[in-house]
Amino acid sequence: MTIQKNLYNLLMSGNEAAWTGTSWVMEYDRVFEYTNAQVKQQFEALDDTALAALLDLPTLFAYEKYVGAPVHVGRVTGISRRQKEFAFTFNFDATVAPIPHASFMQLLAELDIDPKWEVNRSHWAVKNVNLADVLHRAGLLPTGTLGPLRRPPQVFISYSWDSPEHRSWVTQLAMTLRQNGVEVTLDQWHVRPGEDLAHFMARGLRESDRVLMICTETYVQKAQQRQGGVGYEQMLVTAQIMREVGTSKFIPIIRQAGHPRQLPDELAVRMYIDLSDGPEQHANLLRLVRDLHDISVPLPPLGQPPV
Template sequence: MSNQNQLYNLLMSGNETAWTGTSWVMEYDRVFEYTHPQIKRQFEALDDTALAALMTLPTLFAYEKYVGASARVGRITGIIRRQKEFAFTFNFDNIAAPIPHDRLMQLLPALDIDPKMEVNRSHWAVKNIDLASVLHQAGLLPSTMLGPLRRPPQTFISYSWDSPEHRAWVTQLAMTLRQNGVEVVLDQWHVRPGEDLAHFIARGVRESDRVLMICTETYVQKAQQRQGGVGYEQMLVTAQMMREVGTAKFIPIIRQSSHSRQLPDELAGRMYVDLSDGPEQHSNLQHLVRELHDIAVSLPPLGQRPF
């Protein structure tokens, strides 16, 4: 059994934008290619325990040889099971600079990467190599340690398909959250044609740290009448709120044009964040980002008794 500190993930992709987007996918039949059988046996169950262990390993995000782009070092922050593939989310380690393609080619033997076949095939391998030590000796890392990266908060966005404009607004909100270090699970990014939408919704609500419920007038109406995907999500939310009465997992996000704000009955009385068009939209968005990162508001110092 190998020491976990001596292992690293290699994610090799032929997609030139793989490490610049929101997530990345890997077909199940490409998992653990070019991995020693003894190492593979540690993780081949690919159950929750195995995936959690793999996410603790440092990861080399590389491109196939013909792409010629720089590699990055970081961690896998989330793994979502799909029908035929895994979907990954990831973070890069800021202390490790991008590795130029030519420099990476020179390090292939030290990294246990086959220079003929492996660099020409998208795959996920686990290597029995101390990645930090190799990069440090090559002058690409200031120390022989790669510290653990804090997992970004994962947020699921629940919304109704009111209009193309509203879907674009939701996408922009998701992009803004990602730019501020919040991992977002969004159907537009994570559901492929033919996938089970109900399963995606149930998993997103269950596994995410927080759920943003974009409460437009149409959303509220569908939630009240239990219509479509919104109605299904509302049933899941209601069930979890009944089990965990004091939970703050579900955050109503108001986007409405009328002055009298509406919420589904299950969310009535809960503190909401108003992102409707107006002068306070930006400050309210910053407040939401702080909340998702669990950053408490600083209290003023407690003064002396006046008497």
């Protein structure tokens, strides 16, 4: 049996809100249910190599039978381990229209989905089926291929707990970034009671594409004096900057009331984005989003030299 090139993820949920956002969770004991033994063997280690392979597979985001909601086609874009579950992020393929529930139910046999038990249980399966071919033959996919989706930029937010108001501001910034297609790692969302904060910070700084350093006056003071979590993160940032002098990974984000603006010494010569309250805040936020998506500002056309 050939199982290398004809695989897809099936994510089945009984929660009608599961696929309305960009992230969800699945308990460990629900992973690889209704999965062929030979297929399961390739991924059951669930190490970094196996998780990376799962990210490469096209995915059906389906609902249990009683929900009756449309099915979406896309990709899992990120997987992180928690104590009892996987947290994952996902994107839908904009070139594939949502599949009506009735149409999906007619394709269960071709998709290798048990019509009695599997459509009534939340789980994560890997199927030995060419998903693109099934959808194409059913008239649900214009071509017989599903192209890779661009992974959203991964951002880690470093900040100090200045006040409840400031924490809310940081949360709102993270929500705005997610609404604009940026995957955000934030302690308020991704750290559970009892978890190792130092490990979380080190992993976030290491694995993210960009790091937003929210430079309030308190943050700068803690960074300079190497105090608390901010000080620990600053040591890690300094070490990476020393290894990669030209890196643009670390973006200072100013949120300050006074002038001149303050930055930690390691960031003093780097271009910052000012999100302090004021008339330029919205324009600067859009500038940040464009940069995170690597969208350059278009240059005006080059004119003719004067005669």
